[in-house]
Amino acid sequence: MASIGLHRKKNLKKGIQFCIMVAGISGTGRTTFVNTLCGKNVLDSAAEEHYTEPKNAHVDKGISIKPVIVDLDEDGTRVSLTIVDTPGFGDNINNESNFTEIIGYLERQYDDILAEESRIKRNPRFRDNRVHVLLYFITPTGHGLRELDIELMKRLSARVNIIPVIAKADSLTPAELAESKKLIMEDIEHYKIPIYNFPYDIEEDDEQTIEENAELRSRLPFAIVSSTEILDIGGRQVRARKYPWGIVEVENPRYSDFLLLRSALLGSHLADLKEITHDFLYENYRTERLSKGVDVRVDSSLNAEELANQSYLLKEEQLRRDEEKLKEIELRVQREITEKRQELLAREYELKEMEARFTRESSAATASAEEELHEEEPKT
């Protein structure tokens, strides 16, 4: 069929869409990581961009959230990747506005989808910019989490999948890194931070998935080493960091989880992250939004079409609730029917038992009557 072929061609041309947000205080290596991940300079490492004159250091500048789109070729599949950097996060004395800004950005992408979904005429050029995963860069202190880390992850986890990473992991010794990973995971558990922990279901998932996810989970938070330099090591071109005492290879699994994270993000877990974003995080947001009343966003600037959309949304929500109620009733009726059927079967069984007993008793009675009759017969 021509139309389906065309649709597929379009999808191939557009590629798979995926969106990663990177957050962490300045200098944790977000820019270098993104450029390493994409294999090209996607972000500028212009530190001066948010350099502040010492005399103005007390002025909170807020953060500038900047999405950048880059096309990657992952084993023949085109991935249209959106990278959202959050420069300036954690630089202020009071970081409250930073949280609000990031949450605001995440929610705006959900609002856009909500509006697009309810549009009568869809915009063919609409781009879904929902963030599928937030990589949170933890400073390599060798200790557990700091208050800022806990607060950011806790507050943002309702809106986005969070994967914590230890930035610049090459600055810790292997023992320090292992200890730090342990302390961070203990904190995450203690503060009940719902990070994306490669979820699996022992009863439902296949063995391979369980094994893979358990392995990835055990490596959390991922140790990240990034570099923009490509070095020649024995004829091999490798991305590495060169120090006077030696070379740190970005992809060496002995001390870096970079490859593991990359293949999970852009390969094995891309679909799962997108699914959770759509089915769970967005759905929750949507329900919250609609149950609060769609008029949250009603303002005087709404035109007729938008107003129509909003009332359409309300009706849709009402329909959904009615449907749920109907389903409940259906289930209850079904349960009652099953109960009645079982009762009936029990009665039937009792009846049959009675019948059998009656037959047995009556045939026994006939037999004994006949016997008596024989005994009474005069012998000839």
Ligand SMILES: Nc1nc2c(ncn2[C@@H]2O[C@H](COP(=O)(O)OP(=O)(O)OP(=O)(O)O)[C@@H](O)[C@H]2O)c(=O)[nH]1
């Ligand atoms: N040791 C080490 N240094 C790194 C690593 N990644 C980046 N760096 C260095 O850390 C410094 C800051 O890196 P950036 O990538 O600019 O960090 P950023 O988080 O983007 O910083 P801002 O954009 O200024 O907030 C640079 O000097 C990098 O070379 C790493 O994995 N290990």
Ligand SMILES: [Mg+2]
């Ligand atoms: Mg940067």
